[in-house]
Amino acid sequence: MAETLLAALVSLDGTGHYFHWHWIDISYANLTVIILMVVVFVVALFLPFPGRRNKKETR
Amino acid sequence: MSESPDVKVAPWTGPQRPYDILKEGTIALVVVAILTIGLAIVFSSPDDPQVTVQQWSTKAPIDFAQTALSELNGTSGTAQYGAPYNTASPGQKLGPFTLAKWLGATIPVNTVRDFVIDPLTDQPPTPTLSAALAQWKGAGAGQRTAWLDAYTKASSKMTFANGTVSVPTTAAGPVPVMINSLEQMARSGALDQALVTQSGFYTSNYTLPLLFLADGSYLGDLAQQRHLLGSQWGMMNETGSYPGQAWLWLYTFWYQIPPFSTSTNADVEVSAVMALLSVLLLLVPFIPGLRSIPRWTRVYRLIWRDHYRSQSA
Amino acid sequence: MSSTEIDRQWTTRLRHRLTRRLPPEKVLPDTQPAYVASWIYVFGVTTLSALGVVILSGFILALKGPQWWHVSGVGHFVNSLHLWSVEIFFFAMVIHLWSKYFMAAWRGGRSLTWVTGVVTFLVSIATAFTGYVSQTNFDSQWISTQAKDGINSTGVGSFFNVLNFGQMLMWHIVLLPLVAVLLTALHVVMVRAKGVVPPFEDKPSEEKLLREKEEAR
Structure with missing residues (x-):
């Protein structure tokens, strides 16, 4: 029972897929991780931080 | 001692805001733990059996x-x-x-x-x-x-x-x-x-x-079937469709381009390049030019936009 | 015993130094400078939290030994926790590194904080690598036989044998985590002692002068 519960819901065990362009050759898994890192970084830069507005209101 | 704005900054004497370090740490730990458990449940982890x-x-x-x-x-x-x-x-x-x-x-x-x-x-x-x-x-x-x-x-x-x-x-x-x-x-x-x-x-x-x-x-x-060969950027790959050691991208990158891709001494040459780059990263605060890029790119204006806004007000 | 004699003792001097550099309000602060107001600041504590989960899941794997996760569903799940917390750890650490770079966070006598951070990053890569070669499966067989060439070419292979599972496991679960955790602690203590780096100082005089010039036109 526990074994089936703990098995992956989305299996990533199949053959990997790769982004291949000239000498660049990267798995979509790694590419996703790297793009996600850049996205999270940019979002963290632009997303308003809570408390900012409050500060202005209390001023 | 350098007077460069990339080295020096006066200690902060301006306003403070409330900050609960323990609460922040606890929330972060809980969020990361939940995220980890979620990823583990959804994706599990690879375990290709050993070859005998x-x-x-x-x-x-x-x-x-x-x-x-x-x-x-x-x-x-x-x-x-x-x-x-x-x-x-x-x-x-x-x-x-x-x-x-x-x-x-x-x-x-x-x-x-x-x-x-x-x-x-x-x-x-x-x-x-x-x-x-x-x-x-x-x-x-x-x-x-x-x-x-x-x-x-x-x-x-x-x-x-x-x-x-x-x-x-x-x-x-x-x-x-x-x-x-x-x-x-x-x-x-x-x-x-x-x-x-x-x-x-x-x-x-x-x-x-x-x-x-x-x-x-x-x-x-x-390994070739699993896209793990060195020439396939295999160092950063994992079996199946899992993310691997993506942080090795730069290390494995050098193997793909000349002169390393054709060198019989590629391993030691790439190791030397990576050692040099690691030392450069380590010494960024002391390297003129490299340490000025943050000031030039002005990304910091975004991070501290409230601060600058309140200053100019 | 005179008070000057007590003052000269190593222990007393260390205590004085520590309390001067790290008063309780710096170790456990209840305020931050007002400029610390951005989501970009959460990646340090996220990295620390991920390190905590990495260590906890590693502890569970250590309790049962290196082969357990191949034969037990629960073991495999704990291995998954270990893998994904490592992915989150590096994910957050790299963003933390980017953000500290763009803030030039080494300014104001904080260069050693940067240095300890970079060393921790490099030690973490080595720690993760020794984990990959300690998996006792196809992955570790392939990674170790490949990595041996890179490591041997530098001469390091003469005393760091990636094909020696026992040696790699010891590095992975004892030596490198110990170094990584100590470095992390040192890094955090330095951040606490020096405080979060202030913003670049605007040069209001120059801007003001320009504005005044424009207004005068």
């Missing part, structure tokens, strides 16, 4: 026998490796420096003795094998080379049928029996054991079987 010498010799008997031959005649990757396994080659050079050679053959591997003769000697003796081993041990270097040359020359016509490796030559002395016996031993699983137990009952050192496996094509073929 038994599996290798069963699935690719010719590749195994050819590799065994290369260990005997000294043409295998390990036999010609140099330090730290032997002195067969000076190893890779970084300019005039042979770093590996200087540190010496600290993990000695004799491919003839360790991969063939010792395992065969540990086998329960059969009359044929005992005679072959006795013939080998009693022969001089010249005779052994002549046998191996004859076997090697005919080995392109090697066949495997009915569990037996055959090569069309009669001038190879005990070599056919030795190769064939090693093949039998491998297929029974006994060689897997013999390779790790040479230092005794308890073992945690897999240097010998891993070197032997890596000398053949079987392991590399499996």
